[in-house]
Amino acid sequence: MRLCLFAWVWGMGCLFGAEPPLAKLGKKIFLDTTLSNPQGQGCISCHSPKAAFSDARRVSPGAMAGRVGRRNAPSLMYAALIPPQRLEDTYDENGELEYIVEGGLFLDGRAHDLLDQVRHPFFDENEMNIANGTELAAKLRKRGYGLEFKGLDDKDTNERAFQALVAFLREPVFRPFNARIDDYWAGNKDALSLSERRGLDVFQTTGGCATCHLTGAASWLEPLLSDSGFDNIGAPAIGDIDPGLGAITGKAGELGQFKVPTLRNVALTAPYLHNGSIATLQEVMEFYNKRDLEPERWGVSNYPETVNHEDMGDLGLTDQEVADLVDLMDAFTDRNLLKMKEGDLFPKVPLGVPMTEERKAFFMSKRRHDLTAPRRPRE
Numbered sequence: 224m225r226l227c228l229f230a231w232v233w234g235m236g237c238l239f240g241a242e243p244p245l246a247k248l249g250k251k252i253f254l255d256t257t258l259s260n261p262q263g264q265g266c267i268s269c270h271s272p273k274a275a276f277s278d279a280r281r282v283s284p285g286a287m288a289g290r291v292g293r294r295n296a297p298s299l300m301y302a303a304l305i306p307p308q309r310l311e312d313t314y315d316e317n318g319e320l321e322y323i324v325e326g327g328l329f330l331d332g333r334a335h336d337l338l339d340q341v342r343h344p345f346f347d348e349n350e351m352n353i354a355n356g357t358e359l360a361a362k363l364r365k366r367g368y369g370l371e372f373k374g375l376d377d378k379d380t381n382e383r384a385f386q387a388l389v390a391f392l393r394e395p396v397f398r399p400f401n402a403r404i405d406d407y408w409a410g411n412k413d414a415l416s417l418s419e420r421r422g423l424d425v426f427q428t429t430g431g432c433a434t435c436h437l438t439g440a441a442s443w444l445e446p447l448l449s450d451s452g453f454d455n456i457g458a459p460a461i462g463d464i465d466p467g468l469g470a471i472t473g474k475a476g477e478l479g480q481f482k483v484p485t486l487r488n489v490a491l492t493a494p495y496l497h498n499g500s501i502a503t504l505q506e507v508m509e510f511y512n513k514r515d516l517e518p519e520r521w522g523v524s525n526y527p528e529t530v531n532h533e534d535m536g537d538l539g540l541t542d543q544e545v546a547d548l549v550d551l552m553d554a555f556t557d558r559n560l561l562k563m564k565e566g567d568l569f570p571k572v573p574l575g576v577p578m579t580e581e582r583k584a585f586f587m588s589k590r591r592h593d594l595t596a597p598r599r600p601r602e
């Protein structure tokens with residue numbers, strides 16, 4: 224904090240003023256495009272700061288020419304705040320107790336937590352395409368980053384790199400909570416326009432959005448606009464068939480389900496949905512409102528039998544209400560991202576965002592569950 228303040232006083236802004244050493248290493252690795260095979264791709268290539276660390280392309284090309292992923296790269300803002308995978312008890316439509324999956328990283332929740340996630344992009348053949356741990360360790364050592372890996376064997380070298388990426392993604396720059404909605408929730412009612420306030424009302428009442436995109440505190444002090452659950456909203460099919468959560472758990476009822484994303488900075492992260500099938504927020508809102516009334520407009524989805532028809536698809540909202548919801552999305556954009564200038568590599572960190580150390584308790588990893596085991600309620 225104090226270092227941040229000095230930087231600010233000097234008129235430099237708090238640009239990673241007080242970044243701890245491990246996070247600093249993580250940042251270097253995040254920016255490094257020489258590790259991939261062939262060289263030329265790093266985390267930054269698909270998680271662009273200008274797009275709130277998401278990819279504006281529908282799907283991202285891999286390091287190897289001709290290869291391409293199947294999902295739209297999500298924003299990394301607030302990604303470190305997504306809780307680790309867990310099983311939550313709830314009641315099914317017959318009133319029976321059942322367990323559902325919540326949390327976990329990736330859009331299908333297949334990584335238990337962030338530390339589990341960050342290793343994947345290096346070895347994914349459609350991403351950085353590194354053959355194995357030995358090759359990654361050799362590349363990291365060659366880069367050296369100021370002797371960071373001195374005296375470590377392959378496994379520990381890679382582990383240190385993964386831990387560094389986690390430390391970096393937990394940094395205040397990824398969780399500023401300085402959107403206009405935060406000012407509004409802090410009591411400044413003028414922070415939202417009239418239309419945005421109407422949109423928020425729809426969001427929390429007739430639109431039913433806040434059932435999943437929570438507007439209250441859950442796994443974090445400030446609202447994340449996600450319950451980190453999974454659902455099938457019936458995304459229009461495009462590209463390969465994608466079974467989502469169902470492929471991880473082996474449960475038919477969970478086929479086609481994807482993680483509820485945070486809506487923070489959503490105005491900067493087009494295109495939308497796990498497959499990037501919808502181009503604009505206006506269309507997303509029209510989809511929620513009239514999906515089931517306009518089947519020819521939206522086409523088929525991959526797993527029609529698990530699509531959620533209860534909470535969406537025929538909301539009966541007026542055009543004005545749809546427009547108000549679209550407006551509301553702008554209120555979710557962090558101002559430090561909007562303030563980025565040409566040539567800025569990263570957004571500046573606003574004053575007063577707590578250091579990771581101060582929020583340590585929130586970053587604890589939880590017990591692992593066997594997601595494929597039968598999920599019966601406790602006796």
Ligand code: HEC
Pocket residue numbers: 253264265266267268269270283284285286292293294295296297298299302305327328329330331340341344345349350351388
């Ligand atoms: C080739 C493009 C590409 C590269 C390179 C890449 N990513 Fe990603 N990233 C994606 C895509 C696509 C997804 C979603 C994949 C999925 O859900 O299966 C993703 C998902 C993630 C997530 C999960 C977010 C969430 O909401 O669950 C994190 C965290 C992440 N990436 C961090 C990184 C880091 C760190 C690196 C560098 C080591 C990296 N990515 C490199 C494309 C990329």
Ligand code: HEC
Pocket residue numbers: 426430431432433434435436453454455456457458481482483484486489492494495496497498504507508511531534535548
């Ligand atoms: C039953 C839970 C649920 C409800 C209710 C819900 N959503 Fe979603 N929302 C999701 C899921 C799940 C996704 C991701 C779907 C996918 O990737 O296929 C999503 C995706 C989105 C996206 C795209 C985000 C991105 O980064 O691609 C927007 C925007 C959005 N929702 C807004 C809303 C609004 C506005 C409402 C109310 C009209 C709403 N949602 C109601 C679960 C829900």
